[in-house]
Amino acid sequence: MLLEEYLMDKRSQCYEVELQTFTEVLENSIPVKPKDSAELLALRKTEEQLPKKEKILQTERDEYEKWNVQRQAKIRNLISQLKQKQLNEINALQQRIISGQDDRERSDHRNWRSYSKILKCQKRFRELIDLRDYQQYQINLPKMQSIMQQSRMNQSKMQQSFMRGNNEENIRQ
Numbered sequence: 128m129l130l131e132e133y134l135m136d137k138r139s140q141c142y143e144v145e146l147q148t149f150t151e152v153l154e155n156s157i158p159v160k161p162k163d164s165a166e167l168l169a170l171r172k173t174e175e176q177l178p179k180k181e182k183i184l185q186t187e188r189d190e191y192e193k194w195n196v197q198r199q200a201k202i203r204n205l206i207s208q209l210k211q212k213q214l215n216e217i218n219a220l221q222q223r224i225i226s227g228q229d230d231r232e233r234s235d236h237r238n239w240r241s242y243s244k245i246l247k248c249q250k251r252f253r254e255l256i257d258l259r260d261y262q263q264y265q266i267n268l269p270k271m272q273s274i275m276q277q278s279r280m281n282q283s284k285m286q287q288s289f290m291r292g293n294n295e296e297n298i299r300q
Contacts, residue, residue, distance in 0.1 A: 131224050138220060142213040149209055153202050161194040 163171075167190060170183045 131221070134220060134224070135217065138213075138217055142217075145213070146206070146209060150202070150206065153205060157198055157201070161190060164190060 167183070167186055170186060174183050
């Protein structure tokens, strides 16, 4: 969640700067003073000839107001388009974040299942090894007992032989 909030905050800051820059560019690129119309130019010409200054001034004011309303509407429309674009980008970013979290959770779940299967296989393998070792022990036990009994008999014979040999030497002496 911290990463999502951080990304959203960064994106919002970028959008705010972009919006401010865009607004400044619009304000500077769209002229503040409209071009004079043919009617206004004609009235100015006649102003020199006739004292209709008031009519000329009123026409200038009317044209300026009309032009300014159009200018402000255009700026509002372009700003609205930019905000909608930014909102769409934020929504797409949120969807990518959510999708990434879902993918990570599915991957973690698959990894856990694989790990669990490996542990079960290892346990079964150890059980089989233990069973095989026990069975091998059971098979070899009689052989080992026989070998040990044979070894004891051989040892006993050697002791008896040694004792006889010592007795015969003692008798000779």
